Amino acid sequence: MDKTDPNSDVVKPIRDDLMSGAAELALRAITIFQAVLNGPAAASAPALKEKITETARALIDAQPAMAPIFHLSNTVLFAINKSTTVEAIKQDCQAALDKFEKTLCESASAIADEVFDLIPAGELIFAYSFSSTVVSALLNARAKGRYFRVACTEARPSMEGRKLASRLASGGIEVIHTFDNAMGLILPNCSTAFMGCDCVGRPGVVNKVGSWVLAVACRELGIPLYALSGTEKIVNDDRLFEFEKHERPPEEVWDFTTKGVRVLNHQFDLVPFNLLSGLVTERGILKEPDIEQYVSKLEVHEALKLQPATF
Amino acid sequence: MDKTDPNSDVVKPIRDDLMSGAAELALRAITIFQAVLNGPAAASAPALKEKITETARALIDAQPAMAPIFHLSNTVLFAINKSTTVEAIKQDCQAALDKFEKTLCESASAIADEVFDLIPAGELIFAYSFSSTVVSALLNARAKGRYFRVACTEARPSMEGRKLASRLASGGIEVIHTFDNAMGLILPNCSTAFMGCDCVGRPGVVNKVGSWVLAVACRELGIPLYALSGTEKIVNDDRLFEFEKHERPPEEVWDFTTKGVRVLNHQFDLVPFNLLSGLVTERGILKEPDIEQYVSKLEVHEALKLQPATF
Numbered sequence: 001m002d003k004t005d006p007n008s009d010v011v012k013p014i015r016d017d018l019m020s021g022a023a024e025l026a027l028r029a030i031t032i033f034q035a036v037l038n039g040p041a042a043a044s045a046p047a048l049k050e051k052i053t054e055t056a057r058a059l060i061d062a063q064p065a066m067a068p069i070f071h072l073s074n075t076v077l078f079a080i081n082k083s084t085t086v087e088a089i090k091q092d093c094q095a096a097l098d099k100f101e102k103t104l105c106e107s108a109s110a111i112a113d114e115v116f117d118l119i120p121a122g123e124l125i126f127a128y129s130f131s132s133t134v135v136s137a138l139l140n141a142r143a144k145g146r147y148f149r150v151a152c153t154e155a156r157p158s159m160e161g162r163k164l165a166s167r168l169a170s171g172g173i174e175v176i177h178t179f180d181n182a183m184g185l186i187l188p189n190c191s192t193a194f195m196g197c198d199c200v201g202r203p204g205v206v207n208k209v210g211s212w213v214l215a216v217a218c219r220e221l222g223i224p225l226y227a228l229s230g231t232e233k234i235v236n237d238d239r240l241f242e243f244e245k246h247e248r249p250p251e252e253v254w255d256f257t258t259k260g261v262r263v264l265n266h267q268f269d270l271v272p273f274n275l276l277s278g279l280v281t282e283r284g285i286l287k288e289p290d291i292e293q294y295v296s297k298l299e300v301h302e303a304l305k306l307q308p309a310t311f
Numbered sequence: 312m313d314k315t316d317p318n319s320d321v322v323k324p325i326r327d328d329l330m331s332g333a334a335e336l337a338l339r340a341i342t343i344f345q346a347v348l349n350g351p352a353a354a355s356a357p358a359l360k361e362k363i364t365e366t367a368r369a370l371i372d373a374q375p376a377m378a379p380i381f382h383l384s385n386t387v388l389f390a391i392n393k394s395t396t397v398e399a400i401k402q403d404c405q406a407a408l409d410k411f412e413k414t415l416c417e418s419a420s421a422i423a424d425e426v427f428d429l430i431p432a433g434e435l436i437f438a439y440s441f442s443s444t445v446v447s448a449l450l451n452a453r454a455k456g457r458y459f460r461v462a463c464t465e466a467r468p469s470m471e472g473r474k475l476a477s478r479l480a481s482g483g484i485e486v487i488h489t490f491d492n493a494m495g496l497i498l499p500n501c502s503t504a505f506m507g508c509d510c511v512g513r514p515g516v517v518n519k520v521g522s523w524v525l526a527v528a529c530r531e532l533g534i535p536l537y538a539l540s541g542t543e544k545i546v547n548d549d550r551l552f553e554f555e556k557h558e559r560p561p562e563e564v565w566d567f568t569t570k571g572v573r574v575l576n577h578q579f580d581l582v583p584f585n586l587l588s589g590l591v592t593e594r595g596i597l598k599e600p601d602i603e604q605y606v607s608k609l610e611v612h613e614a615l616k617l618q619p620a621t622f
Contacts, residue, residue, distance in 0.1 A: 153492075154467070154564075154565075155492065156465070156467065156490040156491065156492055157490050162565060165568075165569065165572045166569040166572065168571075169569045169570065169571030169572045170569065170571075172571070173571070174571055174573075175571060175572045175573070176572075176573050176574075176575060177564075177565065177568070177572050177573065177574050177575070178564065178574065178575040178576070178577070179467040179468050179491075179564055179576075180467065180490075180491050180492040180521075181464075181466065181467055181491040181492075181519075181520055181521025181524060182520045182521070182575065182577060182580075183524055184520070184521070184523035184524045184527075184580050185520060185523075185575070185577050185580055186575065208492075209492055209493045209495070209496060210491075210492025210493070210495070212495035212496075213492060213494055213495045213524055213527075213528055216495075216524075216527055216528055216531045217524055217527055220527045253465075253488075253489065253490055254465075254473060254488065257476075257488070258476065258477040258480045258481065259480065260479075260480030260481075260483070260484070260485055260486060261476045261477065261480045261486045261487075261488050262485075262486070262487050262488070263487075263488050263489065264487060264488070264489040264493065264496070264497065265489070265490075266489070266493060266496050269493075269495050269496055
């Protein structure tokens with residue numbers, strides 16, 4: 001998809017959002033689908049279907065690592081597959097959006113309850129990057145009377161770790177904050193670590209870049225690391241590696257470079273299951289062998305199937 | 312020492328220098344001693360000795376992790392120990408400064424020659440933070456006709472990794488640069504990694520914070536990691552841990568924090584020898600058991616001995 005296509009402007013806020021976690025982005029994508037349902041394309045059923053399909057593809061293309069955006073889009077396209085009138089499309093699409101939003105919220109709440117038991121009272125715990133699932137789990141534990149402190153780092157270059165720090169502090173949790181490379185100084189004082197995730201597949205968990213280094217450091221120090229994720233983030237292997245496509249402009253890292261210096265700005269990395277203590281989902285704590293049963297049930301709408309690479 | 316003492320202003324450029332490696336800082340400290348020799352304290356022998364001693368302590372206090380500054384100061388104080396006239400002090404101090412500078416330069420040059428054999432032709436190698444020893448070793452290898460590319464990261468918060476990138480690029484070495492937490496994405500493409508170091512002791516190597524995470528990541532990926540260091544960086548155990556004193560203002564990390572967020576800005580961490588492939592010195596590649604013989608020979612001037620902690 002041509003990113004300069006004016007029709008794709010509708011997803012620009014999603015493409016430019018480097019501060020939100022996967023679940024938050026999916027909630028924002030829901031409002032974009034709603035806008036399409038009420039936009040000019042609703043003049044005829046074929047035009048509306050076409051526009052919804054195009055929006056689905058553009059949203060996925062805007063944030064290829066964010067599994068909930070893929071699943072939301074996939075769910076929407078299946079929901080309107082057999083709808084033949086404008087009214088039916090609107091109704092079926094809205095029902096799918098509502099159901100997806102409900103699932104996201106219920107997952108976050110179930111995960112929060114499970115995380116409560118993983119937070120040792122009185123300890124310092126580590127949390128990486130920004131994840132609304134992690135935030136809601138920690139605030140929920142605090143609200144239920146568990147006392148603990150949280151250490152977190154910036155998550156360069158977009159610094160969404162600062163958003164995490166601020167959000168937790170406003171919720172009454174004491175936060176210790178430092179830069180990413182100082183992880184090794186603060187982790188030895190932490191008893192458990194948590195991260196969100198953007199996408200889960202058989203090879204592991206995709207999340208903000210730096211998660212892999214965190215995971216290796218946690219294993220070296222004997223600190224359990226849990227990834228929190230609704231099962232709506234589980235995808236097929238080919239979709240999982242879409243995160244590798246997501247390169248951001250180098251200027252976001254360094255806006256004044258010398259000739260001969262190439263600046264890389266990749267946003268995600270993959271943490272294999274052997275570096276994780278578990279994936280905390282709304283259906284319990286999953287391990288590597290549990291993922292297969294979810295992957296095998298996945299159905300991908302024809303319009304969203306990835307083309308095999310051609311050489 | 313009171314850092315607000317106006318007499319300590321002479322070391323301010325050293326205290327505020329977060330971009331230079333240990334050897335570079337020692338060269339700058341030499342010019343500060345030279346300024347003292349030619350300053351108003353040279354009116355009488357006792358006043359000059361007093362001022363030199365005070366400068367030595369202030370320099371060490373300004374950069375407690377930088378072993379060459381300690382050794383330079385220690386060498387200077389021993390050199391003037393028995394000098395009784397202003398002329399003798401000036402002469403003995405200047406001779407010590409000259410000798411120290413010569414040692415630093417000869418070490419860097421000998422290390423550069425050894426590093427040549429550790430750089431595999433045609434490969435991508437990783438270098439962390441800024442170290443003049445690493446820069447001279449890599450430029451020397453390039454000048455001798457070895458072709459390779461270098462990957463490096465920023466080294467937050469002072470970003471001296473950018474200085475490394477620029478310096479190497481100006482020397483004709485192709486550089487790939489990214490942020491620290493993206494280390495895990497670039498390291499799998501690297502065949503060897505190098506770091507400078509600020510201080511070496513029996514427990515390991517002290518260097519810019521992030522070195523520990525780099526070392527753990529290198530071991531996980533099977534990448535050899537060498538620390539480059541003249542033996543003038545070897546110190547006693549108590550001196551080694553002085554780096555823990557060095558906390559910088561939190562505003563250098565985050566200048567607008569929320570209530571409830573405490574920002575830590577520590578600059579150094581310790582890499583134990585078991586995470587290093589070797590310490591490349593002017594006397595060959597040293598391993599952990601080799602350090603003892605250097606430590607056992609160290610003599611510390613009375614004026615620079617650390618006071619045992621009191622409780």
